[in-house]
Amino acid sequence: MERPNKSPFAAIKVVECGQGISAAFGAKMLADIGAEVIKVEPPGGDLTRRRGPFPNNQPDPEKSGIFIYLNTNKRGVVADLKRPEGRDLLHKLLERADILIHNVPPPERAAQGLISQELCAKFPRLIVTSISMFGDSGPYADYKGYELTASNAGGWANLSPGASPYPELPPLKCFGSQCDFQGGAHAAFTSMAAWLHRLKSGKGQAIDVSEQEAIAAMLEMNLVHYTYAQRVASRLGQRLLGPWFIADAADGKIFCITAEEHQWKALVELMGNPEWANEEIFRDRLSRGANQDALKALMSEWISQWKVQDLYQAAQKARVPFAPINTMKDLFENPQLLERNFFAEVEQPGVGKLKVPGMPSKYGATPWAIRRPAPSLGQHSEEVFCTELGVSGENLKALRSAGVV
Amino acid sequence: MANLPLDGIRVLDFTWAWAGPFATLQLAHLGAEIIKVESTLRPCVTRAIPPFADNTPGPNRAGYYNQYNQGKKSILMSLSRPEAIEIACELVKHADVVADNFAAGVMDKLGLGYDKLRRIKPDIIMISMSGYGQTGPFKGFVGYGPPAAAAAGMFFGTGYRDGDPAEIGISYPDPNAGVFGAFAIITALAHRALTGEGQYIDQSQFETAMALMPEGLLQFEMTGQEPVRDGNHDVVMAPNECYRAAGEDEWVAISVGTEDEWRALCQAMGQPQLADDPRFKTAALRKQNESALDELITAWTRNQDRWAVTRTLQAAGVAAFPSMNARDIAEDPHLNERGYMVQLEHPEVGRRKHAGIPWKMSGTPCAVRSAAPMRGADTEAVLKELLGYSSDRVQQLMKAGILA
Numbered sequence: 028m029e030r031p032n033k034s035p036f037a038a039i040k041v042v043e044c045g046q047g048i049s050a051a052f053g054a055k056m057l058a059d060i061g062a063e064v065i066k067v068e069p070p071g072g073d074l075t076r077r078r079g080p081f082p083n084n085q086p087d088p089e090k091s092g093i094f095i096y097l098n099t100n101k102r103g104v105v106a107d108l109k110r111p112e113g114r115d116l117l118h119k120l121l122e123r124a125d126i127l128i129h130n131v132p133p134p135e136r137a138a139q140g141l142i143s144q145e146l147c148a149k150f151p152r153l154i155v156t157s158i159s160m161f162g163d164s165g166p167y168a169d170y171k172g173y174e175l176t177a178s179n180a181g182g183w184a185n186l187s188p189g190a191s192p193y194p195e196l197p198p199l200k201c202f203g204s205q206c207d208f209q210g211g212a213h214a215a216f217t218s219m220a221a222w223l224h225r226l227k228s229g230k231g232q233a234i235d236v237s238e239q240e241a242i243a244a245m246l247e248m249n250l251v252h253y254t255y256a257q258r259v260a261s262r263l264g265q266r267l268l269g270p271w272f273i274a275d276a277a278d279g280k281i282f283c284i285t286a287e288e289h290q291w292k293a294l295v296e297l298m299g300n301p302e303w304a305n306e307e308i309f310r311d312r313l314s315r316g317a318n319q320d321a322l323k324a325l326m327s328e329w330i331s332q333w334k335v336q337d338l339y340q341a342a343q344k345a346r347v348p349f350a351p352i353n354t355m356k357d358l359f360e361n362p363q364l365l366e367r368n369f370f371a372e373v374e375q376p377g378v379g380k381l382k383v384p385g386m387p388s389k390y391g392a393t394p395w396a397i398r399r400p401a402p403s404l405g406q407h408s409e410e411v412f413c414t415e416l417g418v419s420g421e422n423l424k425a426l427r428s429a430g431v432v
Numbered sequence: 433m434a435n436l437p438l439d440g441i442r443v444l445d446f447t448w449a450w451a452g453p454f455a456t457l458q459l460a461h462l463g464a465e466i467i468k469v470e471s472t473l474r475p476c477v478t479r480a481i482p483p484f485a486d487n488t489p490g491p492n493r494a495g496y497y498n499q500y501n502q503g504k505k506s507i508l509m510s511l512s513r514p515e516a517i518e519i520a521c522e523l524v525k526h527a528d529v530v531a532d533n534f535a536a537g538v539m540d541k542l543g544l545g546y547d548k549l550r551r552i553k554p555d556i557i558m559i560s561m562s563g564y565g566q567t568g569p570f571k572g573f574v575g576y577g578p579p580a581a582a583a584a585g586m587f588f589g590t591g592y593r594d595g596d597p598a599e600i601g602i603s604y605p606d607p608n609a610g611v612f613g614a615f616a617i618i619t620a621l622a623h624r625a626l627t628g629e630g631q632y633i634d635q636s637q638f639e640t641a642m643a644l645m646p647e648g649l650l651q652f653e654m655t656g657q658e659p660v661r662d663g664n665h666d667v668v669m670a671p672n673e674c675y676r677a678a679g680e681d682e683w684v685a686i687s688v689g690t691e692d693e694w695r696a697l698c699q700a701m702g703q704p705q706l707a708d709d710p711r712f713k714t715a716a717l718r719k720q721n722e723s724a725l726d727e728l729i730t731a732w733t734r735n736q737d738r739w740a741v742t743r744t745l746q747a748a749g750v751a752a753f754p755s756m757n758a759r760d761i762a763e764d765p766h767l768n769e770r771g772y773m774v775q776l777e778h779p780e781v782g783r784r785k786h787a788g789i790p791w792k793m794s795g796t797p798c799a800v801r802s803a804a805p806m807r808g809a810d811t812e813a814v815l816k817e818l819l820g821y822s823s824d825r826v827q828q829l830m831k832a833g834i835l836a
Contacts, residue, residue: 035626036619060619078668080651092650147794162792165766171751172687175664175672179685179755184664184674187601188590197674197683198755200664201600202589208644209611216615217791219622220437220462224796226625232795240772240790243761245607247450248483251495253758254785256483260758261681262601267482271578273587273597280597282582287477290574343573350579352587352597355652355659358642366568369639382653384646387639388616389565392631393623 030398034061039222042067042120043101044108044141045130046074048174048204049158049238051097052211053128057218058100059386060393065120065411066103070430072404082378088404095375095401096383103402104411105432112431114140119416121150125225126218130158130210134169143233153231154221158210162237172238177206181242186249190266190319198262209245210238269315270294272323273352279335280352283326288312293345298329375400408432436463436796441621444469444520444527445504446544448476450577450603451637452533452561453500454610459529459617460503461789461798467527467814468501469520470807472510472836479807485781492780492806499786501804502776507815508808508836515834517543519815524552526818528624529617533561533609536571546632555630557620561613565636575637577603584641589648591661598661605641612640668715670722671697674755675730677738683755684738686729686745694718696748701732761787778803808836 036057043054044067051066051073058064066073075097076088088094107113117140121127131141136157140146143163146155157163160172160180178184183206184198191199213236221232243250249260266272270291271284285291291312295304303309303325308318315322330338335351342349351357358364359382371385386395412418412432426432441464445456448470460466470476478500479491491497509516521544524530530549532539539545539560546558560566563575581587581600591598616633624630642649647667648659666672666687674683688694694715698707706712706728711721718725733741738754745752754760762785767773774788789798815821815835829835 035623056615080647080654082654084655084657090654092654093647096646096650143794161766162770164792165770167766170746170753171693171749172753173666173669173672173689173751175666175674175685175687176751176753179674179683180753182756182758182761183601184685185601185683185755185757188598189601190599193592194681196592197664197676198685199590199592199598199601201604202586202659203644203647205604205644209608212608212611212615213791216458216611216618217462217793219615219618221793221796223618223622223625224437228795230795232793234794235792237770237772237790240767240770240787243767243772244787244790245454245602245604246758246761246787247602247606248478248481248496248499249602250758250761250787251499251784252483253762255485255493255495255498255781256487258483263681273582273599282579282587282599284576284578286576343570346574348574348576348579350583352582353585354588355585355645355648358585358645358649359652363564363568363570363638364642367565367636367639369642378654381650384639384643384649387643388559388612388633388635390616390620390623390631390633392627392629393619 030396032061032063032398033394035393036061037063039063039126040124041065041126041128042124043128044117047130048075048093048097048207049210050128050130050214051075052208053156053158053214053218054101055097056212056215057126059395064101065407066098066101066402067108067117067120068103068105068404070105070107076404090378095373095378095381098401099373099383099397100399101402102407102411103405104408105405107431108139110431112426112429116412116432118149121146121153124153125222126154126156128156128158128214128218132159132171133163143235147231147233151231152225152229154218154225154234155231156214156218156234156236158214158236158238160237161239163235174204174206175200177238177242180239181206182246182250183242186246186260186262189262190264191262194263206238206242209241210236213241265316265319267316268312269319269322270326271316272319274323274327274330276330276333276335276338281330281335281338282350282352283330284349285347286312290347291315294342294347297341297345297347371397373397373400376403405432436798438462438464441465441528442526443467443529443531444523446530446532446534446539447561449478449533450500450606451609452531452613454607455561455613455617456504456531457500457502458610458614461800463798466504467523467810468504468506468805470506470508472508473512475807485784490780495784498778498781498784498804502786503801504805505810505814506805506808507811510834510836511542513834514543515829520544521552522819524549524556527553528557528621530556530558531561531613531617535574536562536564536566550630555624555628557617557624557630559613559617559633559635561609561635561637563637565639566634577606580605580637580641583638585645585648586641589659589661592663593661593665595661605637608644609635609637609640665722668719670715670718671725671729673726675733677733677741678735679738682738684733684741685753685755687751689751693750697745697750700744700748700750701729774800776800776803779806811835
């Protein structure tokens with residue numbers, strides 16, 4: 028299953044290397060709008076091939092759900108960048124590439140031929156975008172990190188879940204690989220900005236994306252609470268505004284919030300104008316925040332009489348921004364997502380048809396499609412190295428038996 | 433020659449609250465000129481939410497607004513007046529991009545819909561970053577960040593072991609929509625550079641959050657099982673947790689992803705024999721026995737300083753880092769040495785520390801150019817420069833309540 032690439036970006040050549048999620052996600056964003064991405068995996072395959080989820084929970088490196096999501100629309104080759112022959116292959120790829128996105132940690136770059144300055148000197152038109160936990164410079168540049176590290180280093184986990192009554196429980200990371208996704212997304216848009224610059228100047232450059240910094244820029248008003256008013260926010264304590272809580276409806280959970288006075292007034296009306304709503308302790312959003320427990324107790328009985336979907340619809344009709352605590356099943360059946368064709372279908376060899384999240388920005392002109400499934404390990408090594416880079420069949424055979432590709 | 437990647441790009445920015453301004457903030461960082469059109473009737477909500485500088489309220493004193501509008505200009509208009517809409521349309525002629533994050537259909541109602549704007553400027557790029565998108569049965573729904581995280585399944589997947597679904601601490605779908613919005617705008621500019629054509633982009637905050645839920649969605653798709661809430665624990669790696677350190681509510685995050693890291697952790701804890709303990713000998717066993725492992729590690733961390741644990745483990749090649757709060761981040765030597773934290777002179781609040789630009793570019797060094805604008809600071813200058821208005825004309829329009 029391959030569809031033609033009709034995007035004007037088909038001429039942009041991207042090389043991706045490293046391991047895991049961040050670089051793969053950044054390159055995926057470029058692949059999705061039509062760039063031609065070649066993913067370079069180490070001989071053992073990418074880490075995400077071993078993470079799953081897997082069909083029926085049976086691990087198989089060719090069936091990992093996260094790998095498939097991250098790598099549709101890419102071609103895949105194998106090269107051991109820790110060996111000089113592997114680095115030669117990488118450099119052959121980079122000679123023809125516009126953008127390199129990788130997440131090899133700074134202390135491991137020299138051994139893999141990925142020092143940004145050297146690459147920029149050798150390939151002056153290349154955009155070299157590296158994603159790391161703490162950036163390429165500064166006292167923590169060589170520190171190791173994973174998703175949980177980034178969530179804590181960037182200050183997010185320390186605020187989560189928020190309004191927690193459990194000081195004995197630790198800061199809590201968000202579901203999934205959010206910090207790695209952000210590292211990748213920042214790499215994607217800065218790379219394209221650098222590509223726009225290259226159109227004018229003819230010059231490539233190196234971009235250093237720090238996941239810690241990307242997350243620390245997303246702390247809502249919490250960082251400025253300290254720098255403007257010396258308040259240090261915490262995951263403990265209570266919400267500033269009210270109502271703001273998760274409550275039990277008749278058949279599930281719903282998140283109840285009003286941020287502005289007109290929304291509260293609409294909610295009071297929806298509740299049938301109960302007398303308690305006029306109490307002084309609920310007079311404005313800050314007072315309702317300060318008296319959240321009393322407010323929640325009073326609202327809970329009313330909420331419990333509703334089915335989640337009915338309350339969601341009724342509240343939204345009154346422009347009150349409630350939302351259900353959706354499960355994955357709910358999302359696959361969500362009428363809004365279905366109507367907008369949000370889920371895309373991948374025909375993945377060995378797995379079959381899979382629904383995956385599709386393009387969340389609907390472009391009027393730039394085409395988007397799943398053009399090809401995720402590559403099997405080394406699927407395109409021969410096509411890329413021999414047909415496109417001119418490596419002889421014999422050489423490839425030798426590299427293969429030496430374990431380089 | 434251009435000094436910044438988006439030099440010469442002008443954005444007419446109708447965004448407000450957080451998601452939209454976060455998108456145009458990235459463009460400002462990259463060198464675009466952002467003309468923020470603020471409404472006289474409905475001041476941006478972030479100008480009205482604490483914290484205020486030194487706890488003194490005022491629209492120019494709000495840290496939230498000042499964080500996410502660095503490097504932009506502000507013009508103030510009464511968008512309910514047809515004369516103001518006419519002026520906005522004149523400005524569109526000089527713009528490359530028009531951005532909004534109103535509810536679906538609001539720009540059309542204002543008389544600023546894409547069909548009209550493309551007639552004014554055929555290659556205009558317009559992006560609407562609404563809560564649920566411009567089409568579909570929920571298109572009119574109010575899309576705030578925290579409920580969007582609930583709707584997208586993030587609350588369902590997040591939470592302590594055996595606990596209820598939990599909130600995620602920040603209004604994450606907002607900045608995430610901003611990041612996707614920045615990507616969409618920049619790629620639409622690249623599309624225009626290649627083909628000459630502009631376009632309209634309909635972006636849904638709900639869907640941008642869903643794009644970051646593949647692990648949960650694909651697990652359900654492949655196994656029929658919903659995600660299981662398990663605190664900070666990872667599906668494969670163990671240990672992977674925030675451990676209590678000495679001090680009031682201080683924690684250190686430790687993750688082990690390889691056998692080398694596991695051996696290094698045991699060595700650093702002074703318990704090398706743990707490495708071959710039958711409960712922990714393989715990654716699968718460590719995952720299976722992670723509660724026992726968590727107890728052992730807590731016993732080692734709980735009376736130590738979180739930075740001491742971090743230094744010991746990082747020196748041994750193990751991923752560890754303190755759980756940072758706002759003070760830790762603002763004062764962090766690494767972030768300050770990298771120039772990430774910025775302090776810019778603001779006419780009303782003076783020099784305040786803000787989070788700056790989370791990337792560095794070797795050829796086009798980005799720097800925050802100015803503090804966030806005072807409300808309406810640039811109305812006169814922008815109309816004079818772009819539309820050739822005289823000071824008198826601007827004053828008349830201000831007196832008439834069309835501009836402010």
